[in-house]
Amino acid sequence: MERKPLASNRKIPVAESRTKSVSKRTRSPNVDESVNEGKRVCTDKKAPTGLKRHGSSSCLSTCSVTARTATARQTSAPKLNSVKSSSNLMARKPSSRPTVSHATSTVKSLKPNVRSGAVTAPRPVQGRPPTGASSTLNSTVVSTGAPKTKGRPAWDLKGRLQDMQGELTGCTFRIAHLESLNQKLSGDAEVKHMASQSAVKEIEHLKEKLDQADLEYESHKKKLQRDLEDLEFKKSSIERKKSALEEELADSNNQVTKLQQLSEARNKTIGDLQFAIEQKESEILGLEAKARAHESERQRLNNQIEEWKKMTEAHSKTIEDLKLMIEQKNSEIQVKESRERAHETERRRLHNLVQELKGNIRVFCRVRPLLGEEELCKGGIISHINFPDMDHKILELDKLPDISVNESVLNSTRGGRALSKYEFSFDKVFQPESSQAEVFEEISQLVQSALDGYNVCIFAYGQTGSGKTYTMEGCLEEEDLLGMIPRTVKQIFTAVHDLEGKGWSYKFSASMLEIYNESIYDLLSKGSAREEKLEVKLMAKGEDVHVPKLSIVEVKSEQQVLKLLRNACENRSVAETKCNQRSSRSHSVFQLRLEGTNSTTGESSKGLLNLVDLAGSERVKESGSEGQRLLEAQSINKSLSNLGNVIMALGNKEKHIPYRNSKLTYLLQNSLGGNSKTLMFVNVSPKEECFSETLNSLRFATKVNQCNIGTAQKKS
Numbered sequence: 163m164e165r166k167p168l169a170s171n172r173k174i175p176v177a178e179s180r181t182k183s184v185s186k187r188t189r190s191p192n193v194d195e196s197v198n199e200g201k202r203v204c205t206d207k208k209a210p211t212g213l214k215r216h217g218s219s220s221c222l223s224t225c226s227v228t229a230r231t232a233t234a235r236q237t238s239a240p241k242l243n244s245v246k247s248s249s250n251l252m253a254r255k256p257s258s259r260p261t262v263s264h265a266t267s268t269v270k271s272l273k274p275n276v277r278s279g280a281v282t283a284p285r286p287v288q289g290r291p292p293t294g295a296s297s298t299l300n301s302t303v304v305s306t307g308a309p310k311t312k313g314r315p316a317w318d319l320k321g322r323l324q325d326m327q328g329e330l331t332g333c334t335f336r337i338a339h340l341e342s343l344n345q346k347l348s349g350d351a352e353v354k355h356m357a358s359q360s361a362v363k364e365i366e367h368l369k370e371k372l373d374q375a376d377l378e379y380e381s382h383k384k385k386l387q388r389d390l391e392d393l394e395f396k397k398s399s400i401e402r403k404k405s406a407l408e409e410e411l412a413d414s415n416n417q418v419t420k421l422q423q424l425s426e427a428r429n430k431t432i433g434d435l436q437f438a439i440e441q442k443e444s445e446i447l448g449l450e451a452k453a454r455a456h457e458s459e460r461q462r463l464n465n466q467i468e469e470w471k472k473m474t475e476a477h478s479k480t481i482e483d484l485k486l487m488i489e490q491k492n493s494e495i496q497v498k499e500s501r502e503r504a505h506e507t508e509r510r511r512l513h514n515l516v517q518e519l520k521g522n523i524r525v526f527c528r529v530r531p532l533l534g535e536e537e538l539c540k541g542g543i544i545s546h547i548n549f550p551d552m553d554h555k556i557l558e559l560d561k562l563p564d565i566s567v568n569e570s571v572l573n574s575t576r577g578g579r580a581l582s583k584y585e586f587s588f589d590k591v592f593q594p595e596s597s598q599a600e601v602f603e604e605i606s607q608l609v610q611s612a613l614d615g616y617n618v619c620i621f622a623y624g625q626t627g628s629g630k631t632y633t634m635e636g637c638l639e640e641e642d643l644l645g646m647i648p649r650t651v652k653q654i655f656t657a658v659h660d661l662e663g664k665g666w667s668y669k670f671s672a673s674m675l676e677i678y679n680e681s682i683y684d685l686l687s688k689g690s691a692r693e694e695k696l697e698v699k700l701m702a703k704g705e706d707v708h709v710p711k712l713s714i715v716e717v718k719s720e721q722q723v724l725k726l727l728r729n730a731c732e733n734r735s736v737a738e739t740k741c742n743q744r745s746s747r748s749h750s751v752f753q754l755r756l757e758g759t760n761s762t763t764g765e766s767s768k769g770l771l772n773l774v775d776l777a778g779s780e781r782v783k784e785s786g787s788e789g790q791r792l793l794e795a796q797s798i799n800k801s802l803s804n805l806g807n808v809i810m811a812l813g814n815k816e817k818h819i820p821y822r823n824s825k826l827t828y829l830l831q832n833s834l835g836g837n838s839k840t841l842m843f844v845n846v847s848p849k850e851e852c853f854s855e856t857l858n859s860l861r862f863a864t865k866v867n868q869c870n871i872g873t874a875q876k877k878s
């Protein structure tokens with residue numbers, strides 16, 4: 163709150179200055195100063211009202227003193243200094259009275275002038291005649307006349323005495339007059355002194371009041387400031403409260419809105435609930451009706467239960483009879499199961515016998531169909547390959563006119579044209595339209611042999627592009643196109659499920675490797691391990707061969723094996739980008755170890771299934787390879803010809819079988835020969851330009867097919 167200036171404030175300095183002046187006057191009463199000051203006070207119209215009253219009286223008294231002083235000045239103009247000093251003395255010592263001696267001194271001071279006759283009549287104040295004592299004094303002086311000393315001779319002592327007596331009389335008169343004047347002035351001075359004292363007291367009183375007023379003002383000001391601060395604090399707190407209240411109001415409004423929405427929702431819910439209650443009430447009515455119906459039904463059922471109890475007693479007897487029968491049947495079943503197990507053992511024996519009779523090396527020939535652009539040539543007909551017999555065991559290869567083959571051939575005619583034919587006989591010949599399922603059906607017995615504890619080896623042999631990979635792996639993403647490996651795995655897991663009912667439990671572990679340029683690589687490992695060359699080791703004489711560091715994964719499902727196959731394919735394709743068409747130039751070997759035990763009969767079996775996709779069998783000379791290709795071709799040629807040599811040696815019952823001449827035969831040592839069953843697919847391309855390679859492949863397969871490598875031994 164802004165403080166308004168008080169009216170008295172403006173006047174205070176004046177009053178103070180006046181008070182100071184008065185005090186000063188009081189401390190040093192000087193008539194002239196008082197006169198001057200008195201005049202100034204009288205003319206000061208700005209004096210405060212409180213002071214005016216006192217001031218006016220003071221002024222009046224001062225003015226009267228002034229007037230008198232002025233009169234005295236006029237009266238005794240020549241001796242003004244003396245009068246002044248008297249006045250000053252009186253003013254300084256108000257209690258002291260002017261004495262005669264004093265006056266005498268004054269008179270004395272006048273003497274020289276009298277003596278000299280230089281006393282002059284005081285000049286009257288302009289416009290005003292001399293009044294009172296002054297006029298009297300003047301008249302006295304005048305009446306005494308001028309000194310007449312000059313006019314008397316020295317000897318006229320009497321005259322001079324008279325003059326001096328006259329002069330003394332005048333002086334005496336003047337002294338008396340001055341004394342009266344002095345008394346009057348003393349009285350005036352006393353009055354003035356008293357007035358001055360009262361004025362001083364008044365001023366002091368006023369000063370005290372002023373100080374008090376100042377103190378009050380200061381305290382009031384402080385109070386007002388405190389009040390102002392309090393009010394401002396209250397104002398700010400009120401504003402805070404106001405803003406808080408506004409926020410609360412906004413919150414409240416929000417809450418009100420929410421509550422309104424909630425209320426609406428609840429009203430709707432209440433409506434729904436009421437509707438539901440009505441429905442439930444009607445349902446309850448219906449249920450009550452049903453309950454009544456059920457009660458009557460329960461009554462009826464109770465009656466029926468009573469009847470059934472009687473029947474149950476009768477049935478219990480029947481059940482006892484049946485239990486006896488079941489026990490009899492169970493003992494019969496056990497007898498039958500033991501017979502079945504004996505039959506299973508016999509089946510295995512007979513199955514092996516059949517395999518033996520068929521030969522432990524069997525050769526299937528598969529001719530793939532013409533594909534894509536190949537079909538456009540000659541209307542999609544394979545004219546140089548014939549399948550003459552109904553048993554699908556013979557393949558005829560027509561000698562093409564422009565291809566010379568150093569071989570004895572059958573002569574025949576077709577369409578009036580003499581043709582040379584090559585006839586090959588195998589355990590089975592699959593025509594181009596044969597499906598994967600049909601092919602697998604023929605080898606499924608071999609798979610069963612692996613479960614029975616035999617080493618089984620299935621090869622795919624043939625030139626590049628003849629269908630080896632298609633036959634062994636097929637397309638893993640399409641059920642119908644699955645090759646021999648996934649189908650074998652599937653059959654094994656299906657068969658194991660059946661065998662479990664006969665007391666058998668199996669453990670399977672899988673591995674997959676690649677032999678490229680006579681080096682072994684793990685197809686199930688990744689990174690640097692994928693590039694590591696592995697070695698074949700023989701554990702002990704007559705024992706299994708094994709490859710240290712090779713990944714051997716225990717598998718428990720068909721899906722797990724398929725996943726491994728996919729990983730292997732991926733790894734093979736990665737390597738293929740580094741080395742052109744590497745998959746065609748390497749052998750891939752999938753191995754599945756099967757270990758079975760029969761907890762009922764105590765039998766056990768240990769089989770090894772080898773599924774081999776051999777490298778393309780092109781001949782080095784004809785392919786005209788050089789550099790890396792030549793090295794690959796030489797490695798392939800070496801391992802394939804050694805495979806033929808091993809099989810020949812086995813067929814010839816030679817003492818030394820050259821297994822170690824190549825990595826492939828060394829690895830398959832225990833799966834080729836007396837303790838194993840071997841099947842070779844010879845894959846044939848339908849293209850005429852592949853005639854020469856087809857002929858070579860068929861000749862190689864024929865040699866293998868003619869071998870009898872002995873009776874397989876079951877491992878246990």
Ligand SMILES: Nc1ncnc2c1ncn2[C@@H]1O[C@H](COP(=O)(O)OP(=O)(O)OP(=O)(O)O)[C@@H](O)[C@H]1O
Nearest residue numbers: 530531625626627628629630631632633745746778
């Ligand atoms: N019986 C068949 N039915 C349909 N297509 C086949 C058949 N046999 C092979 N093919 C196809 O022929 C092509 C070559 O087959 P595949 O790759 O299996 O030959 P390959 O002998 O394994 O060749 P490589 O030695 O180069 O690996 C592939 O596209 C394959 O799908």
